[in-house]
Amino acid sequence: MDESELLFNLFYLLLCMCIIYPPEEFQRLGLTTEQIFKKILGDETINFISYHQRRTSLNLIVHSCLPASYFLIHKLKFSVFAERGPLEDADLDPDFPMPQEAVAFKTLTWKIAQRFSLMAVLAVPALVFNWQQQNWRRHPISQTLLKFSNTPDNFQSVANDISTEFRRLDIYKKKLNSISTVIATENWIIKTSLYNVHFAHQSDTALSVAKTETYNVSQDQNDTLQMVSIMVKPNRPGVADFHIRINALEFRNLEERISRPIVIPSNIQFHRNVIDRFIDVFKEQVTHNPIYIADGIAEKCFACTIAEPNIKIYKQCEDVDRYGQPLLIDNRCTNCYCRPMWCVECLARWFAARQSEYDREVWLEQKCTCPMCRAKFCILDVSYIEKRDAGETADTTS
Numbered sequence: 242m243d244e245s246e247l248l249f250n251l252f253y254l255l256l257c258m259c260i261i262y263p264p265e266e267f268q269r270l271g272l273t274t275e276q277i278f279k280k281i282l283g284d285e286t287i288n289f290i291s292y293h294q295r296r297t298s299l300n301l302i303v304h305s306c307l308p309a310s311y312f313l314i315h316k317l318k319f320s321v322f323a324e325r326g327p328l329e330d331a332d333l334d335p336d337f338p339m340p341q342e343a344v345a346f347k348t349l350t351w352k353i354a355q356r357f358s359l360m361a362v363l364a365v366p367a368l369v370f371n372w373q374q375q376n377w378r379r380h381p382i383s384q385t386l387l388k389f390s391n392t393p394d395n396f397q398s399v400a401n402d403i404s405t406e407f408r409r410l411d412i413y414k415k416k417l418n419s420i421s422t423v424i425a426t427e428n429w430i431i432k433t434s435l436y437n438v439h440f441a442h443q444s445d446t447a448l449s450v451a452k453t454e455t456y457n458v459s460q461d462q463n464d465t466l467q468m469v470s471i472m473v474k475p476n477r478p479g480v481a482d483f484h485i486r487i488n489a490l491e492f493r494n495l496e497e498r499i500s501r502p503i504v505i506p507s508n509i510q511f512h513r514n515v516i517d518r519f520i521d522v523f524k525e526q527v528t529h530n531p532i533y534i535a536d537g538i539a540e541k542c543f544a545c546t547i548a549e550p551n552i553k554i555y556k557q558c559e560d561v562d563r564y565g566q567p568l569l570i571d572n573r574c575t576n577c578y579c580r581p582m583w584c585v586e587c588l589a590r591w592f593a594a595r596q597s598e599y600d601r602e603v604w605l606e607q608k609c610t611c612p613m614c615r616a617k618f619c620i621l622d623v624s625y626i627e628k629r630d631a632g633e634t635a636d637t638t639s
Contacts, residue, residue, distance in 0.1 A: 249314075259272075260303070263419050265419075281295065289403055290383075294377045297435070301436055312354070382437065386403075389442055402428075406428060411427075413494060420435050428442060428444065429442060430443060430446060432485060442475065445475065445477060447474045447476065448502070449471070449505075449506070450470070453467060453511045469486070470484055471503060519604060523589035526620050527620065527625060528625070530624045533555060534628075537581075542583055544584070550626070551584055552585045552624065552626060554577040554611055556575065556576045556577070557624070558574055558619055558622055
């Protein structure tokens, strides 16, 4: 394989990936299958089911043509596996003792791959044509909708109901990635994919959080991305389960649109909104500050009245900005003389509530005021407390 052939293979592989999983740049330029053939597909808002029956079938046809297109272009451009005469002894490579057998095997596998690619080009359109008969009744989407139909052998009533609900303004629709979208209407939970659409009726569906995954986006800013995987289990016989993998910050929006409760196992914790995410980051930052030895501690947190106070605000930061320049007097932190009376979560919520919603990326660098004495503090002035032992206190008094 020479350099030009290798570059062609890499280019074609990249092109196939962009066709199957179109990046944002392709979507903006309208270079996706749905956008190029939008006249054939129709309008999703007018007839939701018909649109996705055509979309999934078209995806299958286009993707099945990719291998055959590769072999056709490759043969026209390179013809690497053209018939060759027998090799002379002088052409034998001592490190490759059986060139004739190797070339024969490689040529055979190449021809078999070509045959299969041609079979796909013929078989897939025939399969789609079979689906299209009787108003797409044999399509997998139609077969799934038949499981929800009260009328035997009639999925149109269910399809019409879904299309009607999809046209309403209060639906939840979120693009999960370049090939999948989750939709929640008044009665349905729907997930679209490349070749199929999953349905679940909310009246008889169980939802639960299967797992969470956390990724570090930026180590410098301690920024993380948390994904939540939700298992959707329809109770209708013959309807398959499916997963919804969304950003944890989108969980509450989805939860509000679904009438069924989403079960969260006790061993799974995640950020349901921006505040929850900030609280975890705030708590992590406080662990790097010095411990404060405390005497007088309130019995319960003044905010939640549930947790025991575990932090103290006292000035320990330097009055300089991120560039090392002295701060103005009005922007400097001040001493707080209140006894420990807040838990770290409530103080983090207080801190976040007094920041600008549009500057979330710099919340940790901002300042806040003590809920009681209004002393100005930053996150460097917050420390976890450690109770002084009674015996140590008595020795100090004597």
